[in-house]
Amino acid sequence: xxxxxxxxxxxxxxxxxxxxxxxxxxxxxxxxxxxxxxxxxxxxxxxxxxxxxxxxxxxxxxxxxxxxxxxxxxxxxxxxxxxxxxxxxxxxxxxxxxxxxxxxxxxxxxxxxxxxxxxxxxxxxxxxxxxxxxxxxxxxxxxxxxxxxxxxxxxxxxxxxxxxxxxxxxxxxxxxxxxxxxxxxxxxxxxxxxxxxxxxxxxxxxxxxxxxxxxxxxxxxxxxxxx
Amino acid sequence: xxxxxxxxxxxxxxxxxxxxxxxxxxxxxxxxxxxxxxxxxxxxxxxxxxxxxxxxxxxxxxxxxxxxxxxxxxxxxxxxxxxxxxxxxxxxxxxxxxxxxxxxxxxxxxxxxxxxxxxxxxxxxxxxxxxxxxxxxxxxxxxxxxxxxxxxxxxxxxxxxxxxxxxxxxxxxxxxxxxxxxxxxxxxxxxxxxxxxxxxxxxxxxxxxxxxxxxxxxxxxxxxxxxxxxxxxxxxxxxxxxxxxxxxxxxxxxxxxxxxxxxxxxxxxxxxxxxxxxxxxxxxxxxxxxxxxxxxxxxxxxxxxxxxxxxxxxxxxxxxxxxxxxxxxxxxxxxxxxxxxxxxxxxxxxxxxxxxxxxxxxxxxxxxxxxxxxxxxxxxxxxxxxxxxxxxxxxxxxxxxxxxxx
Ligand SMILES: Nc1ncnc2c1ncn2[C@@H]1O[C@H](COP(=O)(O)OP(=O)(O)OP(=O)(O)O)[C@@H](O)[C@H]1O
Ligand SMILES: [Mg+2]
Numbered sequence: 001x002x003x004x005x006x007x008x009x010x011x012x013x014x015x016x017x018x019x020x021x022x023x024x025x026x027x028x029x030x031x032x033x034x035x036x037x038x039x040x041x042x043x044x045x046x047x048x049x050x051x052x053x054x055x056x057x058x059x060x061x062x063x064x065x066x067x068x069x070x071x072x073x074x075x076x077x078x079x080x081x082x083x084x085x086x087x088x089x090x091x092x093x094x095x096x097x098x099x100x101x102x103x104x105x106x107x108x109x110x111x112x113x114x115x116x117x118x119x120x121x122x123x124x125x126x127x128x129x130x131x132x133x134x135x136x137x138x139x140x141x142x143x144x145x146x147x148x149x150x151x152x153x154x155x156x157x158x159x160x161x162x163x164x165x166x167x168x169x170x171x172x173x174x175x176x177x178x179x180x181x182x183x184x185x186x187x188x189x190x191x192x193x194x195x196x197x198x199x200x201x202x203x204x205x206x207x208x209x210x211x212x213x214x215x216x217x218x219x220x221x222x223x224x225x226x227x
Numbered sequence: 228x229x230x231x232x233x234x235x236x237x238x239x240x241x242x243x244x245x246x247x248x249x250x251x252x253x254x255x256x257x258x259x260x261x262x263x264x265x266x267x268x269x270x271x272x273x274x275x276x277x278x279x280x281x282x283x284x285x286x287x288x289x290x291x292x293x294x295x296x297x298x299x300x301x302x303x304x305x306x307x308x309x310x311x312x313x314x315x316x317x318x319x320x321x322x323x324x325x326x327x328x329x330x331x332x333x334x335x336x337x338x339x340x341x342x343x344x345x346x347x348x349x350x351x352x353x354x355x356x357x358x359x360x361x362x363x364x365x366x367x368x369x370x371x372x373x374x375x376x377x378x379x380x381x382x383x384x385x386x387x388x389x390x391x392x393x394x395x396x397x398x399x400x401x402x403x404x405x406x407x408x409x410x411x412x413x414x415x416x417x418x419x420x421x422x423x424x425x426x427x428x429x430x431x432x433x434x435x436x437x438x439x440x441x442x443x444x445x446x447x448x449x450x451x452x453x454x455x456x457x458x459x460x461x462x463x464x465x466x467x468x469x470x471x472x473x474x475x476x477x478x479x480x481x482x483x484x485x486x487x488x489x490x491x492x493x494x495x496x497x498x499x500x501x502x503x504x505x506x507x508x509x510x511x512x513x514x515x516x517x518x519x520x521x522x523x524x525x526x527x528x529x530x531x532x533x534x535x536x537x538x539x540x541x542x543x544x545x546x547x548x549x550x551x552x553x554x555x556x557x558x559x560x561x562x563x564x565x566x567x568x569x570x571x572x573x574x575x576x577x578x579x580x581x582x583x584x585x586x587x588x589x590x591x592x593x594x595x596x597x598x599x600x601x602x603x604x605x606x607x608x609x610x611x612x613x614x615x616x617x618x619x620x621x622x623x624x625x626x627x628x629x630x631x632x633x
Binding site for chain 1: 232522626
């Protein structure tokens with residue numbers, strides 16, 4: 001079953017000086033349980049593409065249909081709410097609120113969803129244990145390594161029970177050991193819990209782990225291989 | 228949870244927050260203290276006006292109130308005075324004959340108000356007896372004693388035991404005079420009062436003016452506490468049958484309560500000015516805060532925190548920041564004011580001018596709980612106003628753009 005259908009998606013940045021076609025007529029579909037990498041040289045449109053997919057940036061043309069909902073036909077306020085309940089995000093950096101502990105950061109998103117306190121805490125603890133941070137529940141992000149922070153971000157993304165998780169270069173700031181560790185956790189979640197991941201990367205070692213690799217160039221899909 | 232995030236956010240940049248909090252604390256403290264100070268001065272002025280000049284309730288013939296003429300005296304008031312004295316919460320009643328007249332010493336003369344009083348009863352109503360600086364209150368001089376104010380004594384150049392002559396028109400419009408000897412000299416905090424009020428015995432003045440026994444122009448009544456003024460007046464009204472009218476001190480001296488109201492308004496204007504100055508400091512701080520957290524706010528929008536909640540979060544942070552300073556300021560200001568409720572602030576270096584206006588140069592502060600509540604409320608409102616623009620800016624951040632910032 002397709003959870004994402006992308007039709008003729010276009011994004012043109014039309015600033016005063018130059019006009020950039022960052023995403024150029026892309027048609028793609030994603031299925032539940034995918035573990036896909038979006039790759040391509042710098043400026044090829046990876047971030048832009050993921051932002052259109054995640055409801056963060058409005059396309060110039062085309063549609064993004066998520067589980068039957070035409071994302072960009074929603075009102076801005078509804079899109080924020082849609083993100084909260086349907087899409088998990090892991091960013092390259094600044095994922096977490098520095099004033100909250102790891103546990104509270106994971107709980108926070110469930111608080112926004114309006115889930116009861118007891119359920120929140122239980123689930124947050126389980127998820128942090130699942131990403132190997134059972135012993136760092138009460139540490140604030142400042143006291144965690146970059147890799148640990150990214151794992152908290154993954155736990156937070158999972159906590160909202162999204163349909164899929166988008167991760168734009170989640171390992172860009174990590175050393176090779178932490179990169180490996182994070183990828184293993186994501187892979188395991190994908191394999192065991194059928195969590196759908198779509199991530200972009202520059203890193204060849206990360207690409208190797210993906211089961212589908214979509215290569216972009218100048219905003220177009222250059223290749224789309226499954227393995 | 229959002230409130231706790233807001234609270235912790237305040238302490239992310241301790242130095243900056245503490246600078247703002249200190250500014251608010253000092254501003255509010257100064258505001259609270261100076262209003263307590265002004266109120267203390269007012270309260271004291273009113274209290275001394277009641278206790279030395281006005282008493283709580285006065286009864287006059289209504290024509291006397293209008294004209295101040297000798298002939299409009301009330302007749303046979305002894306029984307009425309005794310009856311009022313038995314009313315509950317009345318602590319003193321006294322009858323007075325009042326005549327405008329001339330007082331002169333060997334050197335010079337002055338126009339004054341002569342009050343014929345009964346010293347023993349008068350003591351229970353006004354506290355002139357406690358303000359004697361020289362001599363005694365109607366003691367020591369057997370025949371025709373007079374008590375005058377210090378200011379008048381200087382003007383006439385007289386001392387204790389000096390002779391003065393009081394000249395007035397009696398009931399038949401004949402000019403009469405009496406020789407008196409200064410028994411005591413008093414000094415209140417109101418020099419104008421001291422200069423124009425002279426006290427002699429009721430009997431002496433009755434004899435000079437030719438008033439029949441039991442006649443007087445004024446019955447002055449002191450009650451145990453100001454809150455009894457109105458109920459006691461209501462009781463007295465039931466006892467009055469003729470042209471007599473009982474007036475409360477606010478009716479006798481309406482400017483007294485105007486001054487209080489105007490002062491109250493000034494206090495609030497003063498605090499609003501302080502808060503207005505603080506407002507811009509708070510806005511500036513919060514603009515810096517949201518600029519610094521551009522990426523973080525973008526992240527929150529991206530993961531699905533609604534704009535309304537982000538708005539709320541920033542409002543709460545600003546209000547908590549303002550309240551922390553505000554409450555500290557109120558507590559310190561109140562503490563400082565409480566201290567000076569029992570310790571005098573000596574303003575005698577400015578005392579001359581103040582006493583000319585009837586204000587004591589020894590000031591106690593007086594803190595008004597209603598004002599404290601209002602100031603707290605005003606601080607909250609200031610916090611909300613200060614937060615609106617920064618919060619509005621924050622919720623218009625574009626998450627995609629914010630996340631691209633390096
Ligand atoms: N807000 C913007 N305004 C104008 N042009 C933009 C904007 N954002 C991105 N672009 C342009 O769109 C193109 C695609 O950028 P994008 O960030 O999506 O590439 P990317 O593949 O993520 O690159 P990188 O690997 O460096 O992250 C680039 O040419 C970029 O300069
Ligand atoms: Mg990118």
